[in-house]
Amino acid sequence: MERTTIDLLQGTLGVLILKALSWGPKHGYGIARWIEETAGDELPIEEGSLYPALHRLQARGLVTSAWTTSETNRRVKTYTLTEEGRAQLKAELSRWQAFSQSITRVLSARRP
Amino acid sequence: MAFRQFFRSDIAADVDEELASHLEMRERDLVAEGIPAEQAREIARKRFGNVAVIGRACREIDEGIYRREKRTSMWRDLRQDLAYGVRVLGRARGFTVVAVITLALGIGGSAAIFSVIEAALLRPLPYPNPEQLVEIMVESKSRSGRMARLAPSVDDVRAWREHRDLFSHVTIWRTIFDPIVVDGPELERLRGRQVSEDYLALHGVSPLFGRGFIEEDMREGAEPVIMLGYAYWQDRFGRDPNVIGRTLRIDNVPAMIVGVLPPSFSRDVPIWRPHKVPPRTPQSVRGSGATVYARLQPGVTLANAQRILAERTRASDLATGIHPADGIAVESLYERATFGYRNTTDILAAAVGAILLIACINVAGLLLARGATRRAELGIRASLGAGRLRLVRQLLAESLVLALAGGVAGALLAWVSLDLLVANIPLSLPENSPPALNVRVLGFTLMLAIATGLAFGLAPALSLSRVDLSGTLARANQRFGSSLSRRGGQLLIAAEVALCLVLLAGAGLMIRSFTRMMSVDVGFDPDSILTMEVIPVDASAPVLTQYYPALVESLRTLPGVAAAGAINNMPLQGGSTLTAARADGADWMSLHTREFIPGYFEAIGLRLVDGRLPSPAEMTAAMPAVIINAEAARQMFGEQSAVGRRFERNRKGFFHVVGVIGDVRHSGPTRPPDPELYLPFGRDDADAMVVVIRPSGTTGNLHWQLRRAAESVGPRVVVQRIRTGSDWLDDRVLTPRRRTVLLTLLGALGLVLSMVGVFGMTAYTVARRTQEVGVRMALGARAGQVVRDIVRESLWPALWGIAAGIGGAAFATQVIASFLFETRPIEPVTFAMVAVLVALAAAVAAWLPARRAARVDPVSALRVTT
Numbered sequence: 001m002e003r004t005t006i007d008l009l010q011g012t013l014g015v016l017i018l019k020a021l022s023w024g025p026k027h028g029y030g031i032a033r034w035i036e037e038t039a040g041d042e043l044p045i046e047e048g049s050l051y052p053a054l055h056r057l058q059a060r061g062l063v064t065s066a067w068t069t070s071e072t073n074r075r076v077k078t079y080t081l082t083e084e085g086r087a088q089l090k091a092e093l094s095r096w097q098a099f100s101q102s103i104t105r106v107l108s109a110r111r112p
Numbered sequence: 113m114a115f116r117q118f119f120r121s122d123i124a125a126d127v128d129e130e131l132a133s134h135l136e137m138r139e140r141d142l143v144a145e146g147i148p149a150e151q152a153r154e155i156a157r158k159r160f161g162n163v164a165v166i167g168r169a170c171r172e173i174d175e176g177i178y179r180r181e182k183r184t185s186m187w188r189d190l191r192q193d194l195a196y197g198v199r200v201l202g203r204a205r206g207f208t209v210v211a212v213i214t215l216a217l218g219i220g221g222s223a224a225i226f227s228v229i230e231a232a233l234l235r236p237l238p239y240p241n242p243e244q245l246v247e248i249m250v251e252s253k254s255r256s257g258r259m260a261r262l263a264p265s266v267d268d269v270r271a272w273r274e275h276r277d278l279f280s281h282v283t284i285w286r287t288i289f290d291p292i293v294v295d296g297p298e299l300e301r302l303r304g305r306q307v308s309e310d311y312l313a314l315h316g317v318s319p320l321f322g323r324g325f326i327e328e329d330m331r332e333g334a335e336p337v338i339m340l341g342y343a344y345w346q347d348r349f350g351r352d353p354n355v356i357g358r359t360l361r362i363d364n365v366p367a368m369i370v371g372v373l374p375p376s377f378s379r380d381v382p383i384w385r386p387h388k389v390p391p392r393t394p395q396s397v398r399g400s401g402a403t404v405y406a407r408l409q410p411g412v413t414l415a416n417a418q419r420i421l422a423e424r425t426r427a428s429d430l431a432t433g434i435h436p437a438d439g440i441a442v443e444s445l446y447e448r449a450t451f452g453y454r455n456t457t458d459i460l461a462a463a464v465g466a467i468l469l470i471a472c473i474n475v476a477g478l479l480l481a482r483g484a485t486r487r488a489e490l491g492i493r494a495s496l497g498a499g500r501l502r503l504v505r506q507l508l509a510e511s512l513v514l515a516l517a518g519g520v521a522g523a524l525l526a527w528v529s530l531d532l533l534v535a536n537i538p539l540s541l542p543e544n545s546p547p548a549l550n551v552r553v554l555g556f557t558l559m560l561a562i563a564t565g566l567a568f569g570l571a572p573a574l575s576l577s578r579v580d581l582s583g584t585l586a587r588a589n590q591r592f593g594s595s596l597s598r599r600g601g602q603l604l605i606a607a608e609v610a611l612c613l614v615l616l617a618g619a620g621l622m623i624r625s626f627t628r629m630m631s632v633d634v635g636f637d638p639d640s641i642l643t644m645e646v647i648p649v650d651a652s653a654p655v656l657t658q659y660y661p662a663l664v665e666s667l668r669t670l671p672g673v674a675a676a677g678a679i680n681n682m683p684l685q686g687g688s689t690l691t692a693a694r695a696d697g698a699d700w701m702s703l704h705t706r707e708f709i710p711g712y713f714e715a716i717g718l719r720l721v722d723g724r725l726p727s728p729a730e731m732t733a734a735m736p737a738v739i740i741n742a743e744a745a746r747q748m749f750g751e752q753s754a755v756g757r758r759f760e761r762n763r764k765g766f767f768h769v770v771g772v773i774g775d776v777r778h779s780g781p782t783r784p785p786d787p788e789l790y791l792p793f794g795r796d797d798a799d800a801m802v803v804v805i806r807p808s809g810t811t812g813n814l815h816w817q818l819r820r821a822a823e824s825v826g827p828r829v830v831v832q833r834i835r836t837g838s839d840w841l842d843d844r845v846l847t848p849r850r851r852t853v854l855l856t857l858l859g860a861l862g863l864v865l866s867m868v869g870v871f872g873m874t875a876y877t878v879a880r881r882t883q884e885v886g887v888r889m890a891l892g893a894r895a896g897q898v899v900r901d902i903v904r905e906s907l908w909p910a911l912w913g914i915a916a917g918i919g920g921a922a923f924a925t926q927v928i929a930s931f932l933f934e935t936r937p938i939e940p941v942t943f944a945m946v947a948v949l950v951a952l953a954a955a956v957a958a959w960l961p962a963r964r965a966a967r968v969d970p971v972s973a974l975r976v977t978t
Contacts, residue, residue: 028133047160
């Protein structure tokens with residue numbers, strides 16, 4: 001994978017993570033799997049780049065982390081969305097919708 | 113809360129484990145999909161990316177979180193701890209009040225007294241580089257081989273000014289002893305100072321207004337100019353800045369005011385005149401009474417200046433052909449200014465140190481006692497998960513709150529009490545720089561208090577670590593403090609009582625000495641006389657010889673005046689005129705001469721011991737008839753009667769003794785009587801007189817009548833200081849009085865602090881033993897017996913402290929031996945009285961809180977512990 005692609009996706013990755021956590025706490029691998037399954041394909045990025053993004057979200061206070069035990073009885077670091085994180089996700093979503101709508105409008109424009 | 117799990121050492125392990133768990137789970141899922149294990153691992157790694165790079169990125173982010181978190185949590189914890197400390201102290205109100213009072217007295221008292229000591233000792237010369245200021249004197253060997261010090265001549269000063277390698281300034285000045293008459297806003301007789309032009313520059317001072325003197329002002333025939341001292345300018349001219357250029361008549365010569373001096377510079381010298389010296393007058397030779405100050409160049413030592421100046425002066429003396437100087441004395445003004453007080457200030461500093469120590473001991477004792485009762489609370493908090501570090505920090509915060517509260521109260525007290533101290537201080541403080549509250553000293557005592565608070569506040573937290581938690585918890589209900597802290601508390605009581613006793617012993621000796629001083633018979637009863645100083649402005653001697661007897665005569669006719677007279681040197685005033693006299697066939701000796709107006713002996717209450725008073729005619733005879741005092745009679749004529757004998761005065765002929773009068777302690781109660789010769793007024797050269805009145809009744813409006821009589825009878829006079837004989841006596845005993853007052857204050861402060869200490873410790877004993885008392889009461893113990901037991905627990909260490917204190921006082925009081933009048937530094941009666949006082953105080957301080965034990969209700973006391 002090209003480095004530029006990672007950079008490009010860095011901001012988007014944050015929103016994807018917040019979205020992944022919006023239905024409840026998940027560990028890093030769980031987030032990766034959820035995005036994979038939802039997108040219907042392998043992630044077009046290195047899975048590892050999820051982690052710096054996660055830690056950065058934590059530094060911004062959008063998620064918190066705690067060590068828990070997984071269903072397979074393994075110690076895993078689980079992330080939970082904070083109130084700020086939820087608000088952030090909502091803001092990002094409406095921004096994305098406004099953005100994609102206007103792009104869609106432009107792209108689907110007919111010849112006048 | 114989640115952030116709290118971050119510890120710097122865990123960050124790397126955390127990240128590693130997190131990433132590893134991802135790889136593992138991916139690998140497992142791949143294997144579940146049917147991919148062989150080894151291939152699965154490879155695929156997982158490939159899909160993940162560079163583990164090392166990603167791990168480093170995560171660690172860096174986490175470390176940032178950690179640092180930020182640590183900062184904010186520190187502040188939050190501190191705020192929390194302080195708030196908790198305030199709450200805890202608010203609940204333990206008795207403890208807090210006692211501790212804050214202790215700290216306030218200790219910090220405030222010591223800071224105020226230290227500020228005074230600093231003013232007296234550490235900055236007596238408020239000029240730049242005061243250590244460079246010196247006085248120079250010429251040494252001359254007399255024929256008997258004794259080295260005498262002479263005032264340098266004006267020529268010396270001129271020559272020395274050329275030695276730029278030694279001195280940056282050399283100045284000559286003298287006090288104008290004969291009061292000068294100033295026809296200013298009011299007619300006054302004032303003292304002044306004559307200074308040469310560089311006097312201000314040498315001190316590094318410039319005038320507040322106008323200019324200082326210049327070289328031209330010193331010339332003979334120059335237009336007379338003066339500078340005003342700050343206090344005079346303030347009092348007489350209401351700080352009028354337009355005073356420059358105005359003229360004042362001084363001794364009937366108009367002089368122009370050219371400058372006003374700043375308040376920080378010799379403010380009490382009203383009039384400053386140029387030091388004019390006519391050429392070839394007695395003043396131009398050595399030994400004329402002028403003073404020479406110089407400022408050493410930087411780097412020049414006193415010894416070097418003295419050696420080099422001596423060589424050069426001797427060489428130039430030989431060259432000019434005057435009697436050569438045998439040496440030069442250069443003395444540091446700074447050393448001299450501090451020398452006289454060092455003894456007193458050292459003693460006061462030691463006393464203040466003792467106060468500070470008592471205050472610290474008090475705080476230590478209180479915290480120790482309180483700590484003992486808090487072990488249960490701390491044990492519970494520790495078992496609930498509070499780390500030891502957290503507990504320590506909590507206790508530190510509590511001590512800090514306490515120390516700060518005490519510090520604020522202390523600063524306020526220091527501020528308030530400084531004025532009080534200054535008015536009662538035994539040192540003649542430098543007029544130039546009144547003591548100001550020293551912030552550094554306040555800071556120092558505050559730090560000491562905080563350090564004490566922290567050290568002893570920590571004791572319970574530290575001792576907690578030595579006890580296993582379950583044990584502490586099991587004994588949580590038990591109020592018996594550890595024997596260690598009880599012993600510690602008793603030791604502290606003993607120590608502070610001992611210190612307090614030493615202070616009080618010193619104070620007691622000073623009081624005793626002062627009482628003895630005040631009960632000395634000075635020869636007359638100061639309470640029964642009234643005096644008035646009458647100073648002629650410009651009258652000649654013949655006018656005055658008419659005026660004073662007429663004035664006294666007119667005063668005698670006033671209603672309310674039983675007797676009146678006058679004398680030139682008022683007893684207790686201190687000043688004396690000496691004359692050389694000898695009886696036939698005896699050696700020359702010094703007699704103190706007094707000139708009086710008849711009626712003086714009756715007025716002041718001196719009685720004839722022998723002989724009679726001479727008649728006016730006898731007093732002016734060729735061989736005048738005179739009166740001497742008993743001391744003079746004894747010194748001149750021994751045991752035989754002096755009446756009818758004669759003696760010779762140097763160059764004044766023979767005198768005939770007709771009466772011997774009682775002795776007066778002219779220089780104050782501690783000085784033996786001088787041998788005195790009473791001459792009629794006009795015989796020698798007295799001009800100003802002190803009129804002495806013996807009122808027959810109340811002195812209500814006598815003051816006004818006296819003044820009016822003096823001003824209306826004859827020539828122009830200045831009337832000042834109408835006062836009682838006791839006022840004169842007070843002047844004489846001012847220093848011992850102030851010294852006594854100050855040490856007594858310190859002693860009282862020590863006693864109060866010690867009582868507070870004993871009170872606090874006993875109160876905690878009661879709190880600690882409530883359960884035990886309850887049990888005993890339930891078993892039928894009498895309340896009185898219980899109270900006695902508790903008092904005894906505090907009183908025993910106090911008694912040990914008293915014993916130790918007496919031992920310490922026996923040594924310590926030696927240092928005040930030189931201040932004591934007819935009092936030995938070890939006086940059993942005083943020591944015993946002080947010991948009894950301290951014991952009683954300790955008993956009261958212990959009994960007050962102990963009473964509460966008697967009111968313990970056995971049932972509720974037992975219920976508390978279930």
